[in-house]
Amino acid sequence: MNITQEKTGNLNAVVKIKIEPADYSEKVEKAIKDQAKKAQLPGFRKGMVPAAHIKKMYGKSILVEEVNNLLNDTLSNYIAEQKLEILGQPLPKMDDEREFKWDYTDEFEFDYELGLAPALEIDLSSKDKFTEYVVKADKETLESRIKNIRRSYGKMTNPEVSEEGDVLYAELTQLAQDGSVFEGGITNTATLRLDQVKDKEILKSLVGLKKDDEVTVDIQKAFEDAAVVAKALNISEEDAAELKSDFKLHIKNINRLEESDLNQEFFDKLFGEGTVTDEAGFRAKIQEEVESMFKQDAERKLSNDIYEELLKKFPLELPDEFLRRWLKATNEKLTDEELAEGYDDFAKNLKWTLIENKIIKDNQIEIKYEDVVQAAKAKLDAQFRMYSPSPLPEDQLAQYAVQFLQEKENANRTFEEVKAIKTFDHIKSIVTLEPKEIDYDKFVALEKK
Incomplete structure (x- = not known):
């Protein structure tokens, strides 16, 4: 067996592996004999199939497998012995002009491309500075966190008039362009969180509402989020993204999560x-x-x-x-x-x-x-x-x-x-x-x- 390496660039190399019959014959014969002991073929008792018969039927595939195993082991050992730092894995280099007989007398030559890791020296010291x-x-972030925690431990109430931060339980009905109810359109009853309303003017129209009040809303403009709109109307996000209609909101209830008192029980x-x-x-x-x-x-x-x-x-x-x-x-x-x-x-x-x-x-x-x-x-x-x-x-x-x-x-x-x-x-x-x-x-x- 002969192995050589040729550099084809700063970070590229080709490893050539030449294999002679003496390198693989013994392995192939042993594999054939092992297969003969395990084979179950018509006309033969288990373990009594002649090796020559196995060689005739499966010899080529066994030869291919053993040569591949030999190549893989040889290449891996060579890379380890030469202490080559490679990137990825070796790639076999195809050569259409090479043809092998696979008749147990072949001399094989295979080429593998290697990508090599670049040389690297790491030099760090106290001169290298980073901001920690x-x-x-800030006050706004702190107050927001405190408010969320107090609400998490607070209680649900049903106020008469809606405020920012409330949740409206409402029936939504799709409207036609002239403001009338769209026949066969979308209707659904859902909860709408006012803290998710992006448009300030629409939010203002949803504050100060009472039970059984009605208001017309451009729901797409209100939330600017197809997922929120889809959930409110019980439709797909794709349909919600294309929706252009206004909706009539009929308020059925107002829910408010009151903040917990700052008392010892809460602490x-x-x-x-x-x-x-x-x-x-x-x-x-x-x-x-x-x-x-x-x-x-x-x-x-x-x-x-x-x-x-x-x-x-x-x-x-x-x-x-x-x-x-x-x-x-x-x-x-x-x-x-x-x-x-x-x-x-x-x-x-x-x-x-x-x-x-x-x-x-x-x-x-x-x-x-x-x-x-x-x-x-x-x-x-x-x-x-x-x-x-x-x-x-x-x-x-x-x-x-x-x-x-x-x-x-x-x-x-x-x-x-x-x-x-x-x-x-x-x-x-x-x-x-x-x-x-x-x-x-x-x-x-x-x-x-």
Whole structure:
């Protein structure tokens, strides 16, 4: 057997593998004998089929399989021995001029294209600076959160006159262009949330209504959301998006969720008995909770800023043409249009993966199974807390985490999440982070840029 490598570019190479009968004959003969022992053919007892008969019937397919196995093993071992860092997988290079007899005497030659990873050196220091935003809750955001919490623990009432934030229970009837009822048109009874009304003039017309009042509304203009309109009229979103008619609203009832009183019973329900005893303490707790959520947003922005900056600081060349061919070869349903649209994002993510792997390798960062289990437990705990404030017992949470990680996709995704966290933590331990306080509304505007 002879293996050679030829560089065809900075990041491309072709590996040639020549195989002689001596390389594969013994393997093929053994495979034929093994098949003969297992074969069940008419006229022969099980295990008594002559090897020559198997060779005559199935010899060519066995030869092809064994040569392919030999090629795969040889190529994998060669890449490992030569310490080649490849991208994607080797692609067999087709040669229409080569024809093999497959008669057990052939000398085979196969060529494989390789896409090679670019050389990379990561140089980070305290001279690399990043802004670490400390997001503060502005008054409007804080008041909105407090209002939502109080309403969540409040009680439903039926006031006589509607106000902003109420829910109208109304019968909706489609109107013709002249304002008369559209014969055979849409009618439905539904609840309409006034906090979802986008048009200010329409909202104004829905405030101050009483039971049995009627009002005409351009429902499409009111909500500017096909999904909301579709739900209110019990039609498809496609039909809702095309709807042009006005609707008559006949008010059947007005619902209002009254805010809970700021008393000890309310505080105890939220935070546990005696934890908070007055409004000032309540507001401080809510501010702490809100800014804790903002901290997660700020951490995501910091990680994204690091991601973008390192991609600029360490520009990488890729074997793009090879990678495009590889993506097409390994994704049969991938169209040329989809490849053209998605390749830049694929290449960007691949470049980051190379940077990430280099940081992990150079700094001997370990990702242990225990780290992955802990991440899975944290993820599951957060999910369970959405439905119940009481935490799961530790042993039960651990059991759920193990079950969760038995799914290969869950395990791989969680591993990659831990890998990313450890990489960013390492980077943040080296570079300079400059804290900067910012109001939430300004932070949101910053993220949209």
